Amino acid sequence: MMDLKGKRTAVVGLGRSGVAAARLLATKGAHVVAVDVKDRESLSEALAVLEPLKVEVLPGGHHPEVLRSTDLVVLSPGVDASLPLWEELKGSGIEVIGELELASRWVQEPIVAVTGTNGKTTTTALIGHLLRSSGKEVFVGGNIGSPLAEYVMEGKAELVVLEVSSFQLETIRSFHPGVAVLLNVSPDHLDRHGTFEGYLRAKARIFANQTSEDWAVLNLDDPQVRRLCEGGLPPRILSLSKAPLDRREGVFSVGEEAIIRLGEREERLSLRHLPLLGTHNLENVLAAVGVGILLGLDPRQVEEDLRRFKPLPHRLELVGRVAGVTFFDDSKATNPLATLRAVEALGEGIVLIAGGQNKGLDLSPLRQLAQRLKGVVAIGEAAEEVLRTFDSTVPSVRAEGMEEAVQRAFEMASAGDVVLLSPACASFDMFRDYRQRGEAFKRAVEGLRADGR
Incomplete structure (x- = not known):
C-alpha cells in the first residue's frame, strides 16, 4: 500500500479508468490534478464527479509544466505510454504508472488476470461465472x-x-496476479505499439512479477504463446490445447470432452451443449476450466455451470432472422484474426460487413475467406482497403452507414444465408465504440423486420 497523504499527484486522461484513478487518489488524501486533451465541455461528466472531490481538472492538453511539479503521474490506458514526456518525468524522479498498477497496490485478495489478442473478455466473464456459480x-x-x-x-x-x-x-x-492467462497473440494495436514485437512484449508483462508459487495458464496452440513458454517463465505452467500434449499438466480437449491433468489427478468433463460458437471459444472454455480447477472448483459443477453461461453481446451474437437470412453481430471483432475465426465458426454462405478504423494492421489475411463468402459490404475509413483485399474474388460493395450496409448485405443474401457484422477494424471512425456499432447493426436488422421483409 502507498501513503499518498499530502502527495502531489496527476492523472492523464479522463475516461472511466482515469476518473476512477483520480477518485482513488483523492480518497487516499493526495492533492490531485487531472489533465486531458479534450475541451472542458467534452469533460462535463468527469467534472461533475471530480470537482466535488477538489480535483483540479485542466482540459486542452497534457500540461507538462504541471506534471513536472508532481510526485506521481497516473496514465489512463488510452494515453500513449511511449511519449517522450513520460521518460522525462521518470528521469526527474517522478513515478509514472497506470491505473491498474495504482489500484493493485491496495488489493489483498488473490488476482486472476487474463490477456490475449482475442477472447479475453469472454474468458474473463466465463471465469467469473464459474466462480460465482460455486458460491464465491x-x-x-x-x-x-x-x-x-x-x-x-x-x-x-x-x-x-x-x-x-x-x-x-x-x-x-x-x-x-497469482494466476495469469495468455490466450493468444496476433498483430493488433500496431498503431500504438509500433511493431508486433513491441505488442508481444507488452502482453508478456502479465508474467513480469510472478514467482514459482504462481500459475501461468497458456494456450500452446498459439505459436507466439508457445514461443514464450519455451523461452522459460518463472511461474508453474498449466497448458491448454485442443489436442493432448504428452503428459504435461493442463487442460486438453478430445472430441466432446475436456481432460484435466493436475499432478497425479486426471478428470474428464463433457463439453457438449456449450452455448458458445466456434473453435476459438473452445480455447476460451479450456482456459476458464483450467483456472477454475486451479482455484479448487469441482469438475462436475464446472461442467454444469458451463452450460448455463450466457454469451456476451457483440461476440458472434445471434440477432435474429429476416426472410430466412440469419444475422450475427460480431462487432467486437476489431482485428483480422477475430473475423477469420467468426467466419470459420459460421461456415459458408456468408455476407460479411467489414471495415472501420484500421489499427495499422494488414487486412490481406481476410482474402482466405473468399470461398466461404457470398458477398462483402465495406464500411468506414478502411472501406477501400477492404474492397482491395477481396478485389474480384468476392462480389463487394461499399456502404456509407450501418443502415445502408445491412440493407445491401440483405440484398446480396438468400434464404439460408448469414449476414455477419465482423469488421476486423476499430469503430472510432463512425461510432463511440464497438458496442454502439453493434447496436446500430441490431437497429438496422430490426428496421428490415419493420419493413415486413
Missing part, C-alpha cells in the same frame, strides 16, 4: 466493466478476476 464472492473488471480502482474504493470480494490489455500492462511495475 468475485469482482470481475479491469479492461471490462469496472476499473480496478473502483473495486478498491467500493468493493469487497474473495477473488479478483481482471481482463488486462496491452495498454494497461505497459505501465505496471508490481502488479502480481
